[in-house]
Amino acid sequence: MILKLAILESMSFFAAVCGAILIRTTPSMTNWTDVAILLTKALAISLCCTVSFYYNDLYDLRVVRTFGEFAARLCHVFGIAFILLAALYTVFREVRISSEPFLVAVPIILGILLPLRAILYVVVRKTPFLERVLILGTTPLARTLIKEITTQPHLGYTIVGVVDGVPVPADSPLADLSCGPLERLGKILAELQPNRVIVALAERRARLPVRELLEARVRGCIVEDGVNVYERLTGKLAIEAVTPSNLIFSGDFRKSRLDLAAGRAISLLVSVVGMVVLSPLLGIIALLIKLDSSGPVFFVQERVGMAAKRFKLIKFRTMHRADAPTSEWVCDNAERITRVGKWLRKFRLDELPQFFNIIRGDMNLVGPRPHPVSNFELFIANIPYYSLRAVVRPGITGWAQVRYGYANNLDEETEKMRYDLYYIKHLAVSFDIRILFDTVKTVLFGSQSVEADQHRVVLLPGKVSTGHPLEVAK
Numbered sequence: 001m002i003l004k005l006a007i008l009e010s011m012s013f014f015a016a017v018c019g020a021i022l023i024r025t026t027p028s029m030t031n032w033t034d035v036a037i038l039l040t041k042a043l044a045i046s047l048c049c050t051v052s053f054y055y056n057d058l059y060d061l062r063v064v065r066t067f068g069e070f071a072a073r074l075c076h077v078f079g080i081a082f083i084l085l086a087a088l089y090t091v092f093r094e095v096r097i098s099s100e101p102f103l104v105a106v107p108i109i110l111g112i113l114l115p116l117r118a119i120l121y122v123v124v125r126k127t128p129f130l131e132r133v134l135i136l137g138t139t140p141l142a143r144t145l146i147k148e149i150t151t152q153p154h155l156g157y158t159i160v161g162v163v164d165g166v167p168v169p170a171d172s173p174l175a176d177l178s179c180g181p182l183e184r185l186g187k188i189l190a191e192l193q194p195n196r197v198i199v200a201l202a203e204r205r206a207r208l209p210v211r212e213l214l215e216a217r218v219r220g221c222i223v224e225d226g227v228n229v230y231e232r233l234t235g236k237l238a239i240e241a242v243t244p245s246n247l248i249f250s251g252d253f254r255k256s257r258l259d260l261a262a263g264r265a266i267s268l269l270v271s272v273v274g275m276v277v278l279s280p281l282l283g284i285i286a287l288l289i290k291l292d293s294s295g296p297v298f299f300v301q302e303r304v305g306m307a308a309k310r311f312k313l314i315k316f317r318t319m320h321r322a323d324a325p326t327s328e329w330v331c332d333n334a335e336r337i338t339r340v341g342k343w344l345r346k347f348r349l350d351e352l353p354q355f356f357n358i359i360r361g362d363m364n365l366v367g368p369r370p371h372p373v374s375n376f377e378l379f380i381a382n383i384p385y386y387s388l389r390a391v392v393r394p395g396i397t398g399w400a401q402v403r404y405g406y407a408n409n410l411d412e413e414t415e416k417m418r419y420d421l422y423y424i425k426h427l428a429v430s431f432d433i434r435i436l437f438d439t440v441k442t443v444l445f446g447s448q449s450v451e452a453d454q455h456r457v458v459l460l461p462g463k464v465s466t467g468h469p470l471e472v473a474k
Contacts, residue, residue, distance in 0.1 A: 005120070013046035017046050019108060049077075052077050052084060058073060074110070078106055133157045135162045139226075142174075145200060155233070160179075162179065163178075163181070185212045198226050238418070239385055263427075266429070268358065270365055271358040285352075302373045304376050305363065305394050307391075311363075313363075314353040348443055351396050397435060398435065399422060
């Protein structure tokens with residue numbers, strides 16, 4: 001949905017800008033050079049608008065849920081687009097045009113965009129346009145799927161009922177959705193006429209009503225596994241519901257040599273260029289750390305990398321030295337974060353020295369975050385499929401980092417593992433590029449994960465590692 005919406009609106013931007021330039025500048029279209037200049041200028045403006053929309057979450061309907069929220073953000077978004085355009089003109093002077101076509105293009109864009117979005121917000125919430133979904137099962141997975149569907153109206157789903165072999169208690173939240181026992185599935189399907197059936201049963205092999213589901217599938221009803229639906233809706237894996245056979249026989253987890261080589265090449269290129277270009281910034285950060293607090297500039301800690309190999313991870317120090325071993329969880333060490341460290345963590349600038357780890361071959365630019373050696377045994381004993389993280393190089397940023405942030409206890413590490421396993425399953429250069437775009441958003445606008453983590457409840461206070469006197473893991 002997000003990608004389709006972005007493509008559609010980007011095409012609208014391009015068409016509107018082309019029209020504005022033709023109206024205001026009336027270029028002579030006598031040769032292909034004039035056409036190329038026109039298209040280049042239109043592309044520059046529409047690209048700035050698209051980037052501004054993306055980084056302000058206007059393509060994410062989970063964030064901008066209503067038309068009112070969308071309209072309220074537009075002034076800020078077009079202001080950012082104008083700034084981006086000015087920066088683009090500074091670098092590429094050959095595409096420079098006056099600001100007048102941009103200002104003329106804005107009302108044209110609004111004239112196309114506002115009705116388009118208004119229709120979208122109406123369509124995704126109106127019953128005639130919604131897919132009717134029947135859930136098989138009352139398992140925790142089924143309840144999670146119901147929650148995801150009801151809280152994401154842009155998916156275009158409406159739940160018409162729940163069917164299970166076990167009677168649903170009258171005081172259960174699913175009681176109003178219960179349609180009867182699994183034995184009546186054929187009649188229930190005929191009565192409700194769902195467009196989609198999601199199977200989230202416990203002990204599925206023994207209880208799966210194969211004949212009824214096969215007949216429904218032949219009639220055009222979509223039948224899906226609940227584990228796969230959860231993955232598609234959330235961008236993570238339901239590791240408690242995933243069986244080893246699900247992973248073994250999955251069509252994913254295929255790592256092409258081209259993707260692996262391209263990912264490694266991009267990581268090396270960005271790291272070398274980053275070390276050179278950002279060297280003044282690295283020097284300023286080092287100076288601020290020394291002026292702000294006593295102790296070394298860098299924090300070095302032993303982490304677990306690919307194939308469970310240990311390596312020394314390098315970061316800028318963001319905490320005061322501890323007098324004794326401490327917990328590894330961020331919330332247990334909030335008072336140790338320095339003034340400079342707070343801002344370094346907010347914008348993830350403390351991770352920049354890890355470019356050196358990439359050049360050494362310990363890490364890639366994108367991948368699961370490497371965990372401290374002191375927590376390795378705890379995680380591998382308590383988090384399902386944790387050992388699979390070791391099949392890829394760890395990264396400076398990753399899917400779990402941009403979607404979840406820091407973890408403060410074992411349950412939250414398990415939640416991050418769902419995202420890490422999703423990344424490993426779908427590893428590709430295109431996926432890495434998407435993660436890098438989201439990481440740029442974090443660097444530009446800051447991350448609230450540190451502040452949010454301070455308010456999380458530590459569920460396992462007894463699980464404390466030996467820690468490190470200078471820093472905690474993240």
